[in-house]
Amino acid sequence: MTADVINWGLLALEPPGWGGVLLAGLFNSIKIAIGGYSLGLVLGTGGACGKLYGGPVVKDLMEIYTTLVRAVPELVLILLLYYAGTDVLNRAAAALGYGTVNISGLAAGIFVIGVVQGAYATEVLRGAILAVPAGQIEAARAYGMSPLLTLRRVTLPAMLPHAIPGLSNLWLISTKDTALLAVVGFSELTLVTRQAAGATKAYMLFFCAAGALYLLLTLVSNLIIRFIEARARRGWAAPS
Amino acid sequence: MPAMTERAEAIAVRDLRKRFGALEVLKGISLTAHEGDVIAIIGGSGSGKSTFLRCINMLETPSSGSVAIRGEAIALKGDGHGGLAPSNRRQVQRLRARLGMVFQSFNLWQHMTILQNVIEAPVHVLGVPRAEAMERGEALLRRVGLFEKRDVYPSFLSGGQQQRAAIARALAVQPHAMLFDEPTSALDPELVGEVLGVIGDLAKEKRTMILVTHEMKFARNVASHIVFLAQGVIEEQGPPEQIFGDPRSERLKKFISSVH
Numbered sequence: 001m002t003a004d005v006i007n008w009g010l011l012a013l014e015p016p017g018w019g020g021v022l023l024a025g026l027f028n029s030i031k032i033a034i035g036g037y038s039l040g041l042v043l044g045t046g047g048a049c050g051k052l053y054g055g056p057v058v059k060d061l062m063e064i065y066t067t068l069v070r071a072v073p074e075l076v077l078i079l080l081l082y083y084a085g086t087d088v089l090n091r092a093a094a095a096l097g098y099g100t101v102n103i104s105g106l107a108a109g110i111f112v113i114g115v116v117q118g119a120y121a122t123e124v125l126r127g128a129i130l131a132v133p134a135g136q137i138e139a140a141r142a143y144g145m146s147p148l149l150t151l152r153r154v155t156l157p158a159m160l161p162h163a164i165p166g167l168s169n170l171w172l173i174s175t176k177d178t179a180l181l182a183v184v185g186f187s188e189l190t191l192v193t194r195q196a197a198g199a200t201k202a203y204m205l206f207f208c209a210a211g212a213l214y215l216l217l218t219l220v221s222n223l224i225i226r227f228i229e230a231r232a233r234r235g236w237a238a239p240s
Numbered sequence: 241m242p243a244m245t246e247r248a249e250a251i252a253v254r255d256l257r258k259r260f261g262a263l264e265v266l267k268g269i270s271l272t273a274h275e276g277d278v279i280a281i282i283g284g285s286g287s288g289k290s291t292f293l294r295c296i297n298m299l300e301t302p303s304s305g306s307v308a309i310r311g312e313a314i315a316l317k318g319d320g321h322g323g324l325a326p327s328n329r330r331q332v333q334r335l336r337a338r339l340g341m342v343f344q345s346f347n348l349w350q351h352m353t354i355l356q357n358v359i360e361a362p363v364h365v366l367g368v369p370r371a372e373a374m375e376r377g378e379a380l381l382r383r384v385g386l387f388e389k390r391d392v393y394p395s396f397l398s399g400g401q402q403q404r405a406a407i408a409r410a411l412a413v414q415p416h417a418m419l420f421d422e423p424t425s426a427l428d429p430e431l432v433g434e435v436l437g438v439i440g441d442l443a444k445e446k447r448t449m450i451l452v453t454h455e456m457k458f459a460r461n462v463a464s465h466i467v468f469l470a471q472g473v474i475e476e477q478g479p480p481e482q483i484f485g486d487p488r489s490e491r492l493k494k495f496i497s498s499v500h
């Protein structure tokens with residue numbers, strides 16, 4: 001067996017190969033990325049509206065949120081939110097007489113990534129909303145739309161083309177941020193890769209394989225992003 | 241003032257004042273548009289024409305005075321800064337929805353096709369069934385000569401086409417009155433005619449409208465009443481023949497000779 005420097009058999013889907021484990025890790029990473037990103041979009045939309053249309057208190061709160069989250073390294077935030085978050089939940093559960101609760105790694109991961117993403121999404125969406133020409137919103141008002149209807153029918157769809165480059169970046173970042181959850185023991189792609197590599201000593205093989213999977217995820221994402229962008233910009237006469 | 245007093249009042253503005261900080265732009269303006277009136281507002285730039293128009297549908301809130309649409313006064317209350325604010329947002333939205341406004345820079349919604357622009361307010365504000373709104377919208381687009389362009393996005397159209405689409409959008413709400421704010425000022429000269437043609441037809445139908453314009457010949461031809469605004473007051477008003485043929489005030493004489 002010395003002819004083959006690389007033992008491709010280690011990547012087989014069935015044990016003793018680790019391929020299946022890697023794919024399961026990738027699947028977990030994608031679940032967290034999608035969940036966290038979606039939560040981030042919701043928080044970001046609320047954050048942007050709060051910053052633009054909220055009262056002084058809401059504006060200050062949003063400012064504190066985005067400043068804090070963007071100032072602290074993500075790894076620290078993840079450790080903080082994960083351990084402090086589970087701690088707070090457990091205390092609350094204990095106070096209510098439920099004893100300790102088991103927080104699923106998936107839910108915690110989505111929460112943590114979502115809070116981080118939400119801060120960046122707030123800024124992306126705020127900028128995009130400001131880029132919507134005032135006349136578009138004025139026309140909505142002139143035709144009797146309520147503020148909420150204006151937001152839903154005009155402001156949000158009109159700002160989308162301006163937001164997509166920033167939001168696309170955030171999506172790619174969120175797929176890679178999932179790797180940070182390895183530090184809290186969640187079985188996403190990076191953690192299972194480390195386990196596989198440690199068990200077999202085939203470090204090069206497994207980390208390259210994981211890298212290839214992340215690359216694949218990015219390439220597929222790019223295809224989807226390009227499709228969405230073309231759709232959102234179909235009202236734009238020329239690429240600018 | 242328009243003669244036939246038996247026609248109902250479509251828009252009645254009383255003693256309207258508007259201040260931006262220290263600058264008083266409108267200094268007490270009263271104007272009534274009866275059903276079927278075509279009132280053209282002329283005046284130098286910065287004389288407050290747009291501000292007056294925007295106060296009618298409360299895009300701008302007056303500092304004092306009152307506005308009534310078809311006899312219904314818009315409820316206003318103090319805004320705490322010496323001005324006024326609508327006290328009933330619903331009422332303002334309801335009244336606005338039936339005042340078709342046409343803007344200088346069209347302001348079509350860029351993410352919607354022409355037809356979607358036209359049916360937007362009927363469907364989402366007035367609650368007209370979609371199929372009915374589409375049918376009416378297509379008929380309106382045919383009328384302004386844009387039926388073939390109904391599925392095109394605004395930025396692919398010329399300024400004249402966009403403005404005609406915007407007029408169709410205003411007609412789609414079956415407006416009680418139409419408000420035009422310099423509808424041809426942003427157009428290349430060769431595109432002005434097609435838009436004025438459409439507005440002229442509406443005037444002939446005796447649609448109630450208030451029209452801010454710099455097109456003096458057009459105003460003279462289509463308006464039933466001309467209002468000359470200068471420095472925040474109505475300096476002179478009357479039928480077109482009188483305003484253009486026999487202007488009284490020095491300012492109006494100077495203005496007319498300057499735009500010719």
Ligand SMILES: Nc1ncnc2c1ncn2[C@@H]1O[C@H](COP(=O)(O)OP(=O)(O)O)[C@@H](O)[C@H]1O
Nearest residue numbers: 260263265283284285286287288289290291292
């Ligand atoms: N939102 C605003 N804030 C401050 N000043 C304004 C505002 N809108 C208009 N003005 C001022 O009011 C005056 C009248 O403006 P406008 O009604 O647009 O004039 P017109 O349409 O006759 O050219 C101008 O001096 C303009 O600078």
Ligand SMILES: [Mg+2]
Nearest residue numbers: 289290291422
């Ligand atoms: Mg103006």
